[in-house]
Amino acid sequence: MVHILTNGMCFSCGQPLGGCDIMKYGPYSVDLEGCMGFYKNVEIPLAPKQLLLFSLLIQKQGEILPHWQAEHNLELKKHPNPRNVLKVHYFKLRQILGENAIELIWGVGYKLVLPKG
Helix, strand or coil: CCCEEECCEECCCCCECCHHHEEEECCEEEECCCCEEEECCEEECCCHHHHHHHHHHHHCCCCCEEHHHHHHHCCCCCCCCHHHHHHHHHHHHHHHHCHHHEEEECCCEEEECCCCC
16 A cells, blocks of 8 residues: 655544654655655655665755764674665665665765755
8 A cells, every 4th residue: 555644644644644753855755663655745765774865864954974883773783885885775776766865975975955936
């Protein structure tokens, strides 16, 4: 079932979506309790690590999410090359949200960009 968010309630099934656990930034939102991400109030399919990364970007409200902070929160230090694993997660998020939704700040991190218009 695809969920459509309206005022913290799912338009499709009428159930509340986590209340205060919903974070928003422009057309992007995430329900941490229900483990769902939304774009323009329509649920987007995200794997658990993608959802966590998406929520970190939303928390930053357009500010830069440093590489080290994303690696730490996604628990990537156990991987031999955590930066490459992080790049794959950003690549997959961009495939879902659109190429211009996430901007690379070279050598620092990434930030979520509000769509124009």
